[in-house]
Amino acid sequence: MNNQNLDALGLSEGQSSDSKFDPKLESRQMWGKIFAYFCVFATLLGLIVLAFLIFDVVGDGSSRLNTAMLTQYPSRRPLEAGYRAAILGTFWMLAYVLLLVVPLGVSSAIYLEEYAPKNWFTELIELNIYNLAGIPSIIYGLLGLGLFVRGLYSGRSVIVTGILTITLLILPPVIVISREAIRAVPQSVRQASYGVGATKWQTIRHHVLPAALPGILTAVIISSSRGIGETAPIVVLGAGTVLFDPKASPINFGALFSGRFGDVFTDTLWSNDNFFSVLPYQIYEWVGDAKADFQTLASAGIVVLLVLVLGMNLIAIFLRNKVS
Template identity: 45%
Template sequence: MIINSAHGPGGKSKRFELIRTWRDRIFFVGFLLAILIGVAGLAALLIDVLIDGLGFLNWKFLTNYASRKPLESGILAPMAGTVWVVGLTAIFTVPVGIGTAIYLEEFARKNRLTRLIELNISNLAGVPSVIYGLLGLAVFVQFLFNGSRNLTAGALTMTLLILPIVIIASQEAIKAVPSSYRDAAYAMGATRWQVVKTVVMPQAVPGMMSGIILALSRAVGESAPILIISSLVWVTFVPTSPDSKFTVLPLQIFTWVSQPQEDFRSIAAAGIIVLLLILLGMNAVAIWIRNKYQVRSE
């Protein structure tokens, strides 16, 4: 750092002071601009989607099937598919995700194996979603279901995809329970499982729930793995059982965006509005749960 004031009020150092001051101000504007460009990008995206799609959003759009004619297209099939996939994914994810978190936090010894499992989980969180699609295609579709591209295969793939997020969020929720609570239960002679069941879990469940809802919202918006698993683009039926074929909302949006006609783009924008509203709702619920039940440990 250069201290110029020591040179006194000489002209040269005064000019340098001025340069430093102005450089400070210019870069302040630059840094502010960087963050504002990010916010402006978000605003442009939302406004772009709203302008394109709002006019096409009506009741018919929600209750029609996909059609070759853009104006008669609707999102009934992908909406039903999304609900099915998220429901099944939740059923598969909750026991495995919470179980793993409890094991790692409360049961496992802090040894090399445990560290390896945790390292493995954080690595899985960084694997591109399209790779999970390949895994699901080979293991679930080809091997488990003999080539049937059904809902269960899609949901199992999504489960593996969001499992690392659920595990990490559940671990955080367990860690947030003050250890004095556990100590008190142990002091009364409780077994490890009793401590988990009656002391840790009641405290940690809200945190886990908000983490799981956020992870499921990730599954709602994810399209690449489902695209590989389902590979259906014009679905005109509502799935009725876990072995039905299916499509999901982001996949339908992708199909419409890929059409060259302008009207299909607008229909895609209307689909995006619905998708964003669903995600907004899920995030709001997650935040509400977190704020309502937040553990306030002193």
């Protein structure tokens, strides 16, 4: 190697390529270790703060963590109040949200990744979906208030507007993550399917979707866990003005069993007499109460919500590992 090449590589005449072309290798390694230690410190700091908050909440609500809290309905008397109505309302709302999100989100991801032409229009759609995935939840609450409450339904049903608003909230991340899961399927899988005469839809149905299923399940469950933990959209929609009727159900089972399928959902979802409550709002309401017993009950509700959200994330991890 001549002197000009050595100068270009930053090496003196006595050095060779064995020094990895950088005389400051030790310095770079030192800064790399410092950065690694900083990352470990930042991670530990976040975990310590999170653990402190969890222990504080559990300590405040430990006196009300019992089965009675889960089986009793809201009451003006804090010692008789519970979260049963809010838990039931949360699960019913989640069931309806999934009925909308799964087909819409997965179908949109399939179309954008497999069928949509690559032009400026689809790029604009993709850009807007990525932007919508990062918008704060309060914006979706205002959108639901203007579009659904005051627009389409004229304030008739809080549960319908809540379902549609939460659907809009979690739909963009479901589309984004599902697209990434579909994109991660190797092209060789598609080419092998085409090579034996399969159509595009047969390839997607029998090969692409099964391979992408773990990622799609993760997207749906994690996004749903975010949706059931959101308080701002429900508060903006006015759920606080509506009480939950213990005898009411989001599905008219009498119509279901008698064969009146057209009235199964409409008698409850679109009724003027709907009664609606969800766990995040119930916690929000009792946190701001002046009575200390209600604040203790709110802390217990936070623990229940944490367990519910963490449980859904664990289910996502289990399904991803089981299916993959």
